[in-house]
Amino acid sequence: MRTIDVRTDRRTEFVEITADVRRVVREAGLTDGAVAVYCPHTTAAVTIQENADPDVVHDLLLWLNHHIPKNVAGFRHAEGNSDAHIKSSLVGPSVLVPVAGGDLVLGTWQGVYFCEFDGPRSREVKVQTIGNNS
Amino acid sequence: MRTIDVRTDRRTEFVEITADVRRVVREAGLTDGAVAVYCPHTTAAVTIQENADPDVVHDLLLWLNHHIPKNVAGFRHAEGNSDAHIKSSLVGPSVLVPVAGGDLVLGTWQGVYFCEFDGPRSREVKVQTIGNNS
Amino acid sequence: MRTIDVRTDRRTEFVEITADVRRVVREAGLTDGAVAVYCPHTTAAVTIQENADPDVVHDLLLWLNHHIPKNVAGFRHAEGNSDAHIKSSLVGPSVLVPVAGGDLVLGTWQGVYFCEFDGPRSREVKVQTIGNNS
Numbered sequence: 348m349r350t351i352d353v354r355t356d357r358r359t360e361f362v363e364i365t366a367d368v369r370r371v372v373r374e375a376g377l378t379d380g381a382v383a384v385y386c387p388h389t390t391a392a393v394t395i396q397e398n399a400d401p402d403v404v405h406d407l408l409l410w411l412n413h414h415i416p417k418n419v420a421g422f423r424h425a426e427g428n429s430d431a432h433i434k435s436s437l438v439g440p441s442v443l444v445p446v447a448g449g450d451l452v453l454g455t456w457q458g459v460y461f462c463e464f465d466g467p468r469s470r471e472v473k474v475q476t477i478g479n480n481s
Numbered sequence: 482m483r484t485i486d487v488r489t490d491r492r493t494e495f496v497e498i499t500a501d502v503r504r505v506v507r508e509a510g511l512t513d514g515a516v517a518v519y520c521p522h523t524t525a526a527v528t529i530q531e532n533a534d535p536d537v538v539h540d541l542l543l544w545l546n547h548h549i550p551k552n553v554a555g556f557r558h559a560e561g562n563s564d565a566h567i568k569s570s571l572v573g574p575s576v577l578v579p580v581a582g583g584d585l586v587l588g589t590w591q592g593v594y595f596c597e598f599d600g601p602r603s604r605e606v607k608v609q610t611i612g613n614n615s
Numbered sequence: 616m617r618t619i620d621v622r623t624d625r626r627t628e629f630v631e632i633t634a635d636v637r638r639v640v641r642e643a644g645l646t647d648g649a650v651a652v653y654c655p656h657t658t659a660a661v662t663i664q665e666n667a668d669p670d671v672v673h674d675l676l677l678w679l680n681h682h683i684p685k686n687v688a689g690f691r692h693a694e695g696n697s698d699a700h701i702k703s704s705l706v707g708p709s710v711l712v713p714v715a716g717g718d719l720v721l722g723t724w725q726g727v728y729f730c731e732f733d734g735p736r737s738r739e740v741k742v743q744t745i746g747n748n749s
Contacts, residue, residue, distance in 0.1 A: 387722030454521030588655030
């Protein structure tokens with residue numbers, strides 16, 4: 348298992364980590380199987396989204412921030428970041444990407460994104476290769 | 482890894498692919514492990530839902546289409562399908578189903594669904610078996 | 616594959632199952648790989664969340680129950696629990712947690728939760744270890 352370090356600059360932000368994940372797969376020599384990209388934080392997440400037009404992740408963040416605001420009547424968590432925890436569980440803590448022919452099986456427009464919901468912070472992403480023929 | 486072809490007929494629609502996934506597992510001869518069902522598109526997704534009453538996926542689509550409309554003030558993505566990208570990240574790009582005794586470990590009412598959010602289109606789903614005893 | 620039994624006491628409730636998942640990994644003798652925690656029910660889910668302050672899952676449930684109410688104009692499913700099905704697909708049917716050094720790779724504040732959305736019921740969670748060196 349390998350760790351990718353991610354530095355975020357804003358409270359909510361998507362950071363593409365496709366190249367880092369691809370490098371882990373190649374260094375592990377995995378030819379066939381899958382790779383788990385796992386977020387060990389409860390106020391962040393990992394997703395797959397379009398990486399051609401940055402407006403796509405802009406619009407995704409706009410929707411999330413509008414529908415899951417920071418302050419909601421009834422929220423109890425004293426840290427005041429319940430919105431980040433909710434976004435984390437809805438987007439999800441991990442993605443599993445198939446690996447074939449020694450590379451990630453991503454669609455033409457797909458990238459792997461670290462999703463910051465309570466930054467700026469120094470974060471980690473855990474990348475575990477799972478091989479069929481290792 | 483195998484590819485399942487899916488043809489969708491409407492803009493938003495759930496297509497059950499359980500039989501296709503089961504066939505891939507059997508043809509691979511996988512007896513114990515898991516199977517990753519992965520969507521290589523950023524305006525579609527994969528989920529597990531009830532396949533006994535089609536009203537369940539109707540109601541799920543009704544909620545998604547109401548709360549994530551096509552046009553939202555502030556959306557920038559010029560293709561005009563940001564709603565489909567948002568639904569894709571919330572439902573998620575993949576599911577992982579355990580395999581035991583040579584078959585999918587699904588609950589009684591569970592089916593695997595391809596979720597179209599920007600159709601009609603010709604789509605693909607990638608199915609990768611992950612074996613413990615290969 | 617192993618089965619964890621979960622008994623829920625309320626209609627919507629999060630039950631932490633981290634210790635059960637950890638025990639399965641240790642009993643399986645898995646040292647390196649991942650563990651899939653899978654919910655075979657379509658009105659429940661599995662997620663990773665903070666387990667230090669119980670107010671976090673309180674706030675997550677508050678948001679879900681407010682935004683996905685039991686009765687919505689247009690819902691057709693006769694059982695009247697469409698909200699539970701919707702929550703199930705948004706939170707997701709499974710999580711995949713990396714395993715390294717014989718233990719779960721969880722962040723400091725992370726726990727694995729069974730998410731009940733249509734209880735109280737007797738439920739099951741399927742836990743499948745996926746090894747790299749088995």
